[in-house]
Amino acid sequence: xxxSGVEIFKLLPKTNCKKCGAPTCLAFAMKLAQRQASIDSCPxxxxxxxxxxxxxxxxxxxxxxxxxxxxxxxxxEETVLFRHDKKFVRPCAFAVEIKDTLSxxxxxxxxxxxxxxxxxxxxxxxxxxxxxxxxxxxxAGKLESAAKIVAAKAVAVPVIISTTDPxxxxxxxxxxxxxxPILYGANATNAEAMAAVAKTNKATLGIAANGLxxxxxxxxxxxxxxxxxxxxxxxxxxxxxxxxxxxLIRRAAIKKGNKAVGYPVINFMQREDTLxxxxxxxxxxxxxxxxxxxxxxxxxxxxxxxxxxxxxxTDPQVPMQVEQKIYAIGEPKAxxxxxxxxxxxxxxxxxxxxxxxxxxxxxxxVMDCEGLSVLTAWAAGKFTASKIAQFIQESGIxxxxxxxxxxxPGYVAILSGAIEEKLPGWKITVxxxxxxxxxxxxxxx
Amino acid sequence: MAFTAPKETYTGxxxxxxxxxxxxxxxxxxxxxxxxxSFEGVTPNRPVIAVEIQDVPPAxxxxxxxxxxEAVSGxxxxxxKFCQDELKARAIALRLIGTHPDRxxxxxxxxxxxxxDVLAAVQVPLIILGSNHxxxxxxxxxxxxxxxKDKNCIIGKAQEANYKTIAAxxxxxxxxxIAMSELDINLSKQLNILITQMGFDKEKVxxxxxxxxxxxxxxxxxxxMERIRLAALTQNDVTMQQPLLGDVGMYVWKIKEASASxxxxxxxxxxxxxxxxxxxxxxAALMIAGAELLIMRHPRAIKEVDNLIDELV
Ligand code: B12
Ligand code: SF4
Numbered sequence: 001x002x003x004s005g006v007e008i009f010k011l012l013p014k015t016n017c018k019k020c021g022a023p024t025c026l027a028f029a030m031k032l033a034q035r036q037a038s039i040d041s042c043p044x045x046x047x048x049x050x051x052x053x054x055x056x057x058x059x060x061x062x063x064x065x066x067x068x069x070x071x072x073x074x075x076x077e078e079t080v081l082f083r084h085d086k087k088f089v090r091p092c093a094f095a096v097e098i099k100d101t102l103s104x105x106x107x108x109x110x111x112x113x114x115x116x117x118x119x120x121x122x123x124x125x126x127x128x129x130x131x132x133x134x135x136x137x138x139x140a141g142k143l144e145s146a147a148k149i150v151a152a153k154a155v156a157v158p159v160i161i162s163t164t165d166p167x168x169x170x171x172x173x174x175x176x177x178x179x180x181p182i183l184y185g186a187n188a189t190n191a192e193a194m195a196a197v198a199k200t201n202k203a204t205l206g207i208a209a210n211g212l213x214x215x216x217x218x219x220x221x222x223x224x225x226x227x228x229x230x231x232x233x234x235x236x237x238x239x240x241x242x243x244x245x246x247x248l249i250r251r252a253a254i255k256k257g258n259k260a261v262g263y264p265v266i267n268f269m270q271r272e273d274t275l276x277x278x279x280x281x282x283x284x285x286x287x288x289x290x291x292x293x294x295x296x297x298x299x300x301x302x303x304x305x306x307x308x309x310x311x312x313x314t315d316p317q318v319p320m321q322v323e324q325k326i327y328a329i330g331e332p333k334a335x336x337x338x339x340x341x342x343x344x345x346x347x348x349x350x351x352x353x354x355x356x357x358x359x360x361x362x363x364x365x366v367m368d369c370e371g372l373s374v375l376t377a378w379a380a381g382k383f384t385a386s387k388i389a390q391f392i393q394e395s396g397i398x399x400x401x402x403x404x405x406x407x408x409p410g411y412v413a414i415l416s417g418a419i420e421e422k423l424p425g426w427k428i429t430v431x432x433x434x435x436x437x438x439x440x441x442x443x444x445x
Numbered sequence: 446m447a448f449t450a451p452k453e454t455y456t457g458x459x460x461x462x463x464x465x466x467x468x469x470x471x472x473x474x475x476x477x478x479x480x481x482x483s484f485e486g487v488t489p490n491r492p493v494i495a496v497e498i499q500d501v502p503p504a505x506x507x508x509x510x511x512x513x514x515e516a517v518s519g520x521x522x523x524x525x526k527f528c529q530d531e532l533k534a535r536a537i538a539l540r541l542i543g544t545h546p547d548r549x550x551x552x553x554x555x556x557x558x559x560x561x562d563v564l565a566a567v568q569v570p571l572i573i574l575g576s577n578h579x580x581x582x583x584x585x586x587x588x589x590x591x592x593x594k595d596k597n598c599i600i601g602k603a604q605e606a607n608y609k610t611i612a613a614x615x616x617x618x619x620x621x622x623i624a625m626s627e628l629d630i631n632l633s634k635q636l637n638i639l640i641t642q643m644g645f646d647k648e649k650v651x652x653x654x655x656x657x658x659x660x661x662x663x664x665x666x667x668x669x670m671e672r673i674r675l676a677a678l679t680q681n682d683v684t685m686q687q688p689l690l691g692d693v694g695m696y697v698w699k700i701k702e703a704s705a706s707x708x709x710x711x712x713x714x715x716x717x718x719x720x721x722x723x724x725x726x727x728x729a730a731l732m733i734a735g736a737e738l739l740i741m742r743h744p745r746a747i748k749e750v751d752n753l754i755d756e757l758v
Binding site: 082083084119121212213215216217238239240243244247248251252255256258260261273275276278279280282283285286287298299300301302303304305307308310311312314316346350436 | 447448449450451452453481482483484659660661662663664667668671672675701702712713714715716718719721722723725726729730733734745749750752753756757758
């Protein structure tokens with residue numbers, strides 16, 4: 001947890017030598033507290049003090065990268081409990097479990113599902129982020145074979161190896177040594193050996209505890225073995241316990257500066273019923289999970305979970321928005337229709353998607369309304385007749401088109417007269433209210 | 446080192462609201478902690494899911510959710526009985542959508558008859574909703590509130606434009622009242638204040654901060670609910686301590702994800718599962734944010750959210 005200026009001052013040499021550029025040690029301490037200076041500017045500070053200050057300055061939840069390359073997932077670094085306070089910054093990763101009892105073909109099939117899971121929603125690429133290979137067989141050889149198939153078939157996908165057997169762990173984790181894998185399964189009996197495997201293979205170590213007390217003891221112990229990067233499983237499996245443990249862990253890290261639990265959390269959501277599994281996952285998405293492990297990844301379930309994750313992790317202050325400009329849909333010609341809407345991402349993607357569905361090449365003028373939807377922007381005075389007229393005039397679109405007709409959203413039909421007044425020579429056509437009737441609307445023209 | 450659990454103590458609590466009569470009455474709310482935080486306080490009641498039916502056949506509903514009611518939805522009484530007896534609904538929400546002037550434009554007298562018939566046929570508590578046409582609702586809801594006198598129903602929705610008459614009718618006939626505002630914590634607070642200033646018991650109000658579907662603004666509803674809960678609990682704000690409503694079904698079943706076919710959008714997966722998941726996920730997320738009363742449509746979505754509640758309490 002951040003130290004106050006006075007607390008920092010106590011750790012400084014108190015000689016007021018000014019070498020740091022500040023007039024006094026106290027002044028320098030104040031600057032440090034406000035993160036306006038770096039401790040490195042004081043040449044005389046003790047190593048001990050540096051260590052304390054370094055720890056205090058570290059984020060309350062340790063930043064950890066899971067996987068390597070384009071598909072790597074960043075975890076940790078969250079700073080709040082509620083999304084309205086400040087944006088949640090590290091969307092949780094979804095992982096699917098592959099048991100080493102499955103046939104080679106089935107393992108390969110799930111790998112392919114993971115690779116094919118990527119979809120585009122509101123301009124973001126979303127996917128199942130990771131694979132967990134678990135040692136359900138209890139046999140080291142089987143774990144290694146399954147891991148080998150995964151390494152070959154799901155090349156860039158971040159991997160979790162789940163086992164409590166350090167020997168089995170060693171063979172499987174080795175396959176991903178340069179790819180920041182997670183080795184899950186360190187407990188009270190195998191901690192030292194598992195820590196050694198994690199260290200040699202630069203893996204993050206997943207702690208498998210039974211309750212919060214044991215969790216906190218284990219992370220301290222494992223840190224003593226020289227492992228810095230950990231992910232936490234308190235043992236919670238029921239939704240009620242997941243809320244309790246995840247909440248207490250997040251609070252302890254952020255509000256109390258408890259370093260023993262200042263790591264990303266992994267939740268295991270596997271359920272018999274795939275829909276219930278998806279609902280349990282939604283609890284994890286809302287309540288602080290960094291990794292959510294599931295047993296199946298049907299496309300429909302992915303879409304719902306990707307969407308919830310995207311919604312919970314958007315910035316509450318700044319709506320998602322797209323650039324103001326005139327977008328071409330298909331290959332519009334001079335006679336093609338011209339539509340207008342606002343730059344709220346959701347609005348843009350729905351409207352452009354429906355115009356695309358209609359297979360009529362068009363132009364869509366997207367006006368900057370600070371990311372507000374059509375009616376919200378209208379109510380806030382940002383999507384008004386004069387602003388629309390000004391935008392159309394300044395866009396220079398007139399020279400690209402052979403007509404002067406602008407189609408406006410049905411919900412702002414009331415603006416049509418006023419726009420016509422402000423855009424002399426233009427014809428304003430009121431489009432449908434809901435975007436999904438745009439194809440029908442274009443057909444009847 | 447052992448873990449010191451940083452528990453919170455809250456100063457406020459959510460009112461417990463009971464609806465219906467006799468042994469089928471249900472109670473929701475009553476907790477003095479954030480949703481499902483039973484580790485630091487009391488959570489005496491489970492959230493309640495009311496199954497939605499309407500006064501006219503659901504011609505406008507998406508196919509997936511029309512199907513399970515195909516045999517019963519031609520008539521609200523049969524439909525209501527089905528929900529009570531077959532689906533084991535703990536409550537039923539009857540939406541008088543057919544009274545909307547742009548729809549069948551049914552009269553307040555028609556609505557009264559539907560409400561009386563349904564009340565005579567089922568014992569579970571009834572939530573009676575208008576068509577969300579501020580003017581027409583005034584006439585319709587006043588009439589049905591009287592027709593349902595002393596049945597301890599929920600009447601809704603009272604909005605800024607029409608709350609006076611609707612609240613007065615709910616009060617005169619001993620009902621609970623839904624107060625709906627549009628996704629703004631201050632508007633919600635203000636409406637609750639206006640309603641209680643009329644002499645309406647603040648413990649008989651249910652707040653609807655306005656729902657939105659997953660992918661279509663749920664983050665706004667989610668955060669408004671969360672902020673209302675925090676105001677109720679940490680600031681002991683008595684104007685924010687009403688249970689929260691998530692009117693989920695009607696927002697979910699009109700979006701594209703609930704009706705676009707897999708042939709058109711292969712990346713979206715199977716339509717039936719997708720749309721059911723959409724309703725269930727929306728409900729689950731809002732429950733985590735604070736909703737104690739949910740209005741839902743699809744039997745399978747309802748059942749699975751109920752299973753999640755089993756895990757949460
Ligand atoms: C979420 C929301 C908000 C969010 C903002 C979200 C955002 N980024 O815009 C917040 C909470 C910030 C907000 C604030 C306000 N809001 Co608001 N908000 C909503 C809500 C619930 C959903 C809006 C939304 O996201 N819709 C989804 C998008 C995709 O819809 P859309 O842009 O309209 O696009 C659709 C159609 O218009 C059409 N379409 C779009 N473009 C085009 C183009 C063409 C050519 C065609 C043919 C069709 C078409 O296709 C889309 C899909 O069908 C609506 C109510 C509702 N359920 O609709 C109220 C609503 C829009 N808000 C309203 C109001 C009044 C406000 C405030 C002024 C309230 C206040 N007192 O503070 C403020 C103003 C904001 C400001 N900065 O000052 C009113 C507007 C009333 C009116 N009829 O004028 C509404 C309708 C609620 C209501 N019934 O009172 N709001
Ligand atoms: S350099 Fe160090 S010792 Fe010198 S004044 Fe700055 S803080 Fe104090």
